[in-house]
Amino acid sequence: MNLKKYIAELKRRKVFKPAITYLIVAWLIAQVFSVVFPAFNAPNYFMKTLIIALIIGFPLNLILAWIYELTPQGIKKTKNMTAKASISTQTNAILNNGTDKLVVLPFQNISSSNGNNYFSNGLTEEIIVRLSGIEELDIASRSTSMRYRDSKLDNESLGRELNARYLLGGTVRRHKNDLRISTELIDLKKDTTLWAEIYQGNITDVFVIQEQVSKKIVKSLQLKLSPKEKVALGKKATLNIEAHDANLKAREFLFKYTKSYLLLAIDLFQNAIDLDPK
Template identity: 30%
Template sequence: MPEPTHREASRPGESLRARLDREGQLPVAESLRIAADVAAALAAAHARGTVHGDIRPENIQLSDGATHLSPERANGHPSLDRRSDVHSLGLVLYEMLAGEPPPDPMPPLAGRRAVAEEVELIVAQAMARNPADRFESAADLAEALNSAAASADRTGFTTGERIALRRRVTPRWSFFTASVVGFLGVSLWLRFTAPAPSKPPALARLNSIAVLPLVNASPDTANEYFSDGITRELIASLGSVPGLRVVGPASSFAFKRSQLDAQQAGQRLGVGAVVEGSVRQSGGRLRVTAHLVSVAQGFDLWSETYEGGTADVFTVQDQIARAIAGALRPRAASDSAIPVRSPRTDLDGYRAYLAGRALSARPTAETVPAAIAHFAIAIGLDSAYAPAWAALAEAHTQEIILGMRPTEEAGPLAR
């Protein structure tokens, strides 16, 4: 889709809603500047102890209803804070860029509009369902938006141009090779003249982590839904570890096919460690490689390769989650600390379930019916598989949101 241009100046006194209804997608730079202005105004209000609580295009002067309310407000949460306004502004920014309000569950911008990676990360972090994963303040969001707006017209990687594999070797290693003799001499001198260095922080102090989308290394590129599904299961499993903060799927998947390495991605996400790796399926065999990378140092804290039959996927997922939790928080590595997130089921049913989840993650009039068909297959193979039933109900809710079926028809199916 070509980049929208500024076809007409905003009419005096009109709302952002009127502008969106007239033009749909707005230019990226202008969208960022509008959002930055609103964020700055919110920061001033928050400094006075005021939370707006109702940030919508209709209320921004230049879809409706609960679509632009944060989850806390929509659920009647009694203790809204400034991060609720951050979330609502993230939804408004999404609509300015995508040309439509985000459905639920909220997909990343990738596939709806090619935007710079920095922009997608800002949107994903602002819209994070967990308040702890959002920008800490509207002022922080305004700063990020202004920075992105300043470089919006420059040529750079977009979500549609990212390379398939993240770099694991960076130019700093070339510098190391060229300078190894000098470093060796300095190291020997420091060994005998400098005081003993302080001990590095214990791994147990790394209490925040992000799981980047595992790369599909299978010969068949159509298996990407499977590697994405394992990524989501790891995020869910690690999220159950007490005291461990895990970045949500929306923010993690903003780095899918990113050109950034694990350390750089972790710095963007503000976490202490990052999990990256790959999944390969071939001839009924499964091979999963995982690395736990320290964001502060850029080194692997732990790495392992798991091999077995494809039917062993449930066991592999549990083993990886427990190993990572054990490396970060040794006391939380017991079986009871990380409950099994995905009940065992028929392998073909699990594949159908994951394929459906991949489709429903980007709900459209075409993908939702296909997702429902996949969930029906999973349920047909195992009628007791609760995740498939839950996903099916969610897909019927998407039908209502997209206007594909009336509430009285799809509502009972979504319960």
């Protein structure tokens, strides 16, 4: 078990909270008895014994927190609990083999230039926006997704940390007007790839690719769409590739949350509107 995976497991079992609580309580006990023992002329070894007992109690507290969890019916072993009994939402999800939540991981830019990061980020965001309109689908937000752009966690740990069953990931390679996008949809519960595909074409094909990826996900997850959702899934904000590109750059700057980048974002948004007023 690598360090990050181990830390994720500690968080899932909620070990940190009882550990911190124990340290605070132990410190308070030590402070109180450092006053009480001298007041009653207690031998010096009383305080030493107390300190040793508190030190020994710390790892025991961690072990108990690792093995057991507090439930409405009392303290029970995590592996012996029913999902309903657990008061931890993360543990509850794991005992239920996770939810059907989908997480669209940030598409990785594998172009020769880092200047295309805005494009891969924008592609990720637009797929999330398309899918978020489906009532039957539970999908993680853009902000949640972007936190895992450079994550080194394996798929199992990601699914556990995000309380998700499905992961969509991919790569983007852009060279001038040539575009190559690879995608993969993973079912974490079954540890299988539901589908993987490579799309190649011109930069103007990005709208079609987004729609195809979204429809593939709907089909793979066997989601039932309303007529309104079907229309929304295929809707395109613009067909002007230059306006689309300016809009992606503007959104990239917008999320940097500084005044200078905000001003750049405003100029780019205005440029996009000028290129495609509709």
